[in-house]
Amino acid sequence: MLGLTITQWLFGILSLMAIMFALMVVFTRSPVNSVLYLVLTFFCIAGHYLLLNAQFLAVVHIVVYAGAIMVLFLFIIMLMNLNTETEQQKHIIARIISGVIGGLLLFVMVGALKGAEQINLVQSGASQIGLVKNLGNVLFHEFLFPFEVASILLLAALVGAIMIGKREPIKN
């Protein structure tokens, strides 16, 4: 079929779906639909990770992003009771200008990267770097200190989120 391997087909389909869902995130009016399209985009990106033989990251991506972060977003949106009626849109000129700026940015990026060298990805049948065992080795040997710092960062974020989100006592 057109001389493409199954990997190339998968890459094309996943890329098209990711770009389409990402566009829907921006252009859908209802915030809840936006969140659901973003979840679909994340699933497509996780598929890309699988294609790149990064199984550990694919699983972590689904668990952390699609599982935890997007549920937080959904909860907040439902708490605020946002829907299409409450959604305000920017002025049409502002929207057109932002679209033009995005198009120009894309033009510049594609133009700058077009001449880059064509390198094929390495044969990843031999590449085992995305597996849990290998990543764990690297993480707990070379990156042990950043790992500990990340745990402190998460603790600080936890305490900070609770402090910010706490309802203050009503003062008269």
Add this chain to the structure above:
Amino acid sequence: MLNGIPINYYIMLSAVLFIIGAVGVMARRNAIIVFMCIELMLNAVNLLLVAFSTLHNDASGQVFVFFIMAVAAAEVAVGLAILAMVYRNFKTVDIDVLNRLKE
């Protein structure tokens, strides 16, 4: 298995996803949607990091992506707490209304 996808395709895909996120940040008024578009931009960069990590057969890139995910989770928790507080005080998350810093 992974034969013959040039790295350029991954660069282009990441650029397109990043720019869609940037346009979303510029074009939307709901602060939560803006926040989601920032997540989309982060993910575009993550994808490129993983692609180059596979290209160079170096695990450091994937460990970096792991750390970026941890930082993004912390950022979302604090950011959404701030947005919830803003909503409680102003009854809106419209960024064109929340412009007191300008005056």
